[in-house]
Amino acid sequence: MPRRYVSLKEVAARAGVSFQTASKVLNGGEVRVAAETAERIESAARELGYSPNTVARSLVQRTTYTIGLVAGSFADPALAELLIGAESAAREQGHAVLVSNLGGSGEGNVDVVRTLVERRVDGIVAAAPQLEEDTEVAELLRRYVPCVSLHHVPGGGVPLVGSNHRDVGRMATAHLAAAGRRHIGTVTGPYRRRVVRSRLRGYEDALRDGGLEASEDLVAESDWSPAGGAAAIRLLLEREPRLDAVFVQSDLMAVGVLAGLSAAGRTVPTEVAVVSCDDLAFAAYLNPPLTTVRLPLAETGARAVELLLQLTRGEEVDPAPVILPAELVVRASCGLGARDVPTTAPGRPGADHH
Amino acid sequence: MPRRYVSLKEVAARAGVSFQTASKVLNGGEVRVAAETAERIESAARELGYSPNTVARSLVQRTTYTIGLVAGSFADPALAELLIGAESAAREQGHAVLVSNLGGSGEGNVDVVRTLVERRVDGIVAAAPQLEEDTEVAELLRRYVPCVSLHHVPGGGVPLVGSNHRDVGRMATAHLAAAGRRHIGTVTGPYRRRVVRSRLRGYEDALRDGGLEASEDLVAESDWSPAGGAAAIRLLLEREPRLDAVFVQSDLMAVGVLAGLSAAGRTVPTEVAVVSCDDLAFAAYLNPPLTTVRLPLAETGARAVELLLQLTRGEEVDPAPVILPAELVVRASCGLGARDVPTTAPGRPGADHH
DNA sequence: TGGTCGTGAGAGAACGTTCGCTCAGCGGAG
DNA sequence: CTCCGCTGAGCGAACGTTCTCTCACGACCA
DSSP: OOOOOOHHHHHHHHHHHHHHHHHHHHHHHSOOOHHHHHHHHHHHHHHHHHOOOOHHHHHHTOOEEEEEEEEOOOOSSSHHHHHHHHHHHHHHHTTTTEEOOOOSSSSSSHHHHHHHHHOOSSSSEEGGGGGGTHHHHHHHHHHHOOEEEESTTTTTTOEEEEEEEEHHHHHHHHHHTTTTOOOOEEEEEETTTTTHHHHHHHHHHHHHHHOOOOOGEEEHHHHHSSHHHHHHHHHHHHTTTTTTEEEEEEEHHHHHHHHHHHHHHHTTTTTTTTEEEOOOOOGSSSSSSOOOEOOOOOHHHHHHHHHHHHTTTOOOOOOOOEEEEOEEEOOTTSSSSOSSSSOOOOOOOOHHHH | OOOOOOOOOOOOOOHSSSSHHHHHHHHSSSSSHHEEEEEEEEHHHHHHOOOOHHHHHHHHHHSEEHHHHHHHOSSSSSHHHHHHHHHHHHHHOOEEEEEOOSOOOOOHHHHHHHHHHTTOEEEEEOGGGTTTTTTHHHHHHHSSSEEESSSOOTTSSOEEOOOOHHHHHHHHHHHHHHHOOOSSEEEEOTSSSHHHHHHHHHHHHHHTTOOOOOGGOOOOOOOOHHHHHHHEEEEHHHTTTTTTEESSSSHHHHHHHHHHHHHTTTOOTTTEEEEEEOOTTGGGSSSSEEEEEEHHHHHHHHHHHHHHHHTTTTTHHHHHHHOOEEEOOOSTTTTOOOSSSSSSOOOOOOOOOO
């Protein structure tokens, strides 16, 4: 296959006009070109299979119509949800999304961001908690490219989009307390993450409000994985056998927690009630269906992109963080409002991947 | 903030050399430049905060070091896994990944691919089953840009990377038959997808091999979602109350199937055995732990990218499809080899998103 | 008939690189 | 002393656009 791209020049030659005129017709907006000429150019373009070269256009316009999304790890289903929202918002405004997966190492973070900058993305959405402490990356962002983050960025000056995670923790835990549980534990993500600490604070708030005592024995740090959740609940039961409820910081860990409880012979919700957060697609179908705090993930991604594009257009934006409301979805695992498996609702559309 | 990029010209001026020489030092490979000059240029670049402009480089080199990934839907956790593999393979070779999410509509497919082409991506990885019948997109791909697909592409000429899904269906079903199940049903994805039909054929193969009778009553089409899975199993039980096993075409649907079975009062695996496929992170932690055919998703993504980059370099590639082996992972849901919840193994690392 | 104006088209420059050449300077061999 | 070849550096062009101006040409009005 030859697979050559034809340029404006060639199209113009075939239509008998200058390439600038061809440019006006094919890529320009509303410009004054005789209808007959325009038609000649258009048919020449069609015959030759002209495809505009965005690279050249970007060079002169100093805009790539591309944004970068740097992600903590796509292993997280929540991030996928976020990506969906971000991508569609970007597409709506004619932008494409360049993704970067940081992975665990933490070493190459700067390089990852640097490649995005060198590609001259118009802006960056940072969805990576590992950047929370990375002053080097923060410097890079502040210096070169507009950025919206879903997490705190050291040094400030980077708009934030997200939810109030202290509320998330409080909401979940308060629900358990209201259900009459007295020994409420929690399974968290890694402490070094802000969200984790925020949710933990919310958990403590709710305990206090409910007149319950907080205790280190009731808190188990984990790693967002189902395996981690299973290990954490085992630990919790060992330290506090009277445990009768647990707030889990993600649906994915909750899967492991349910498994761990079942392995320990505790029934959910009778003996131990469970509330988590995220509300991923499968949450309603676990056994028992998960009561969980729904985070507006797709919307968060979309809003982040919208804010970012405003920024790139040089528009004034409200410097206050954009806080999107989370909402408690009551199902069976908390022992209250024990709705069962939904029977008719199609729920979220399934993926169609294969 | 000014946020201006400095160019080679400015760096060169400060170092007292021509910009071409600066180019050699900063972006070129091994070139002959006096050590002292090079140093002057480098420190000028550092002081000015020079960041090479890949856009300009791409224009002259006619290579963007970027590949496109067109995805069916990121709602699918399997696709996320795939993206991880693809992204890291791409990064390893200095390429970035531009993602496009097709979504359900099917209308805008051509436009999605067209924007990738106009951005002059070096190649495209197609991970979207909805392109299976899209001759228009296939034409576009064949015409403009190297492509590797994870699904059949109409018209041929596009290398394929994937697994043998007939084997997947056979492996899963044969396992159930070997466990002595006599009324084995199946919950599938949408029939219009090839993988679905392939797995269905494998399912039928296994029934035949096991001396069991196939029946339309035993097959329920679904939509990859947990909700769909729940609905499908309900239908199946209604049509064939003697159902004692089911092969589910994805882990996500299996979650719904387990819920549906539980709602119908059937115990798993005693009364109904379940085998699915994918082996997502949570599969081992469901109740009961899922026996499932593990698909090498990340590896598939990585191999696709590697193949694609070979293609873009103009290297000869074996036109035969790359088939990556799938593997049955036996857990409890099939009623055989009832390993319980893993107790120590960390499993896959959890995501760290918050 | 001459000036003005609107319309359509093209000329030139610029965007920031890379690439292929040329060229000055210099040391060493003949 | 001449010639060669090597080294280090710069020059010009090219990549495919967009953008800003200028220009040719009629038509229209006075």
